[in-house]
Amino acid sequence: MRVVSLVPSLTEAVAVTLPGVLAGATDWCSHPADLDVTRVGGTKNPKTDRIIALAPDLVIANEEENRAPDLDALRAAGVEVLVTEVRDVPGAFRELDRVLTACGARSRPRWLDEAEAAWADPPAPERRRTAVVPVWRRPWMVLGRDTFAGDVLARLGVDHAYAHHADRYPRIPLDELVAARPDLVVLPDEPYRFTSDDGPEAFPGLPCALVSGRHLTWYGPSLAEAPRVLGAALRAAAR
The missing domain is CATH 3.40.50.1980 (Nitrogenase molybdenum iron protein domain)
Known part of the structure; x- marks a missing residue:
C-alpha cells in the first residue's frame, strides 16, 4: 500500500x-x-x-x-x-x-482507543466561559459555526462567541472582537502563529490563552492528550 x-x-x-x-x-x-x-x-x-x-x-x-x-x-x-x-x-x-x-x-490502534477514552471524560471546567478564537490576523478571522476546534473547546467548557455566525471562519473587525467582551481570548499557534508578543496586545484587559494548534485543530494521535493540555492552558489563562 x-x-x-x-x-x-x-x-x-x-x-x-x-x-x-x-x-x-x-x-x-x-x-x-x-x-x-x-x-x-x-x-x-x-x-x-x-x-x-x-x-x-x-x-x-x-x-x-x-x-x-x-x-x-x-x-x-x-x-x-x-x-x-x-x-x-x-x-x-x-x-x-x-x-x-x-x-x-x-x-x-491503541492511541485511538486512548483518545476516545480521554474525550469520554474530559476535565470538568469550574464554569462555562465565552471566548473569541482568532485563527488569523491581517485580516482578523475567528472560529465561526460548525468547526472541529469549536466543538473541542465546547467540550472543555468554552463557548466561542461566533459559534452561530453564518460563516465558518468569519472576518471580524478587531474593534468588534474587543467589544464582544468575552471571558477569554484563545490564540492558537496555527494556522497563524500567535505568540506572547503577537496577539495578546490586541486585546488589552482580556485574559488570553496561548494554545497548541496541534491540540486544538488536529485530529490524530494528539487527541489523546488534547483534553489535558488544552484544559490546563485554558484554566491558567482564566486565573
Whole structure:
C-alpha cells in the first residue's frame, strides 16, 4: 500500500499506525518529527504532478484543508482520493477509523482507543466561559459555526462567541472582537502563529490563552492528550 497524505493530522495518524505506508506528505506535515517521505507542496497548493509520479494507491484529503480542483485533477489521472469531513470530535473518531482502514489497518490502534477514552471524560471546567478564537490576523478571522476546534473547546467548557455566525471562519473587525467582551481570548499557534508578543496586545484587559494548534485543530494521535493540555492552558489563562 502506498499512500499520500494532504492533511497533517492524518499524516501523523497513518505514520504512527502503519509505518512505511506513507509515500508522500505535504510540507506542513510536521509530525512525526522523523517522517521521511517525498514532500508534495502545501495543503492548498499541492504539486499534483509529483503526487501522480509517486503512483499512490490512495490519497487522503480533507474537504476543508484541500481544494476541490486539486483533488479532481488527481482523480482525472486515475488516482483514488479519500476525502474526510470533520466538524466535531465524534466525527473525528469516525473518520480516523475510515482512513486507517482504507490505508490497510487490520485493527484499531491503541492511541485511538486512548483518545476516545480521554474525550469520554474530559476535565470538568469550574464554569462555562465565552471566548473569541482568532485563527488569523491581517485580516482578523475567528472560529465561526460548525468547526472541529469549536466543538473541542465546547467540550472543555468554552463557548466561542461566533459559534452561530453564518460563516465558518468569519472576518471580524478587531474593534468588534474587543467589544464582544468575552471571558477569554484563545490564540492558537496555527494556522497563524500567535505568540506572547503577537496577539495578546490586541486585546488589552482580556485574559488570553496561548494554545497548541496541534491540540486544538488536529485530529490524530494528539487527541489523546488534547483534553489535558488544552484544559490546563485554558484554566491558567482564566486565573
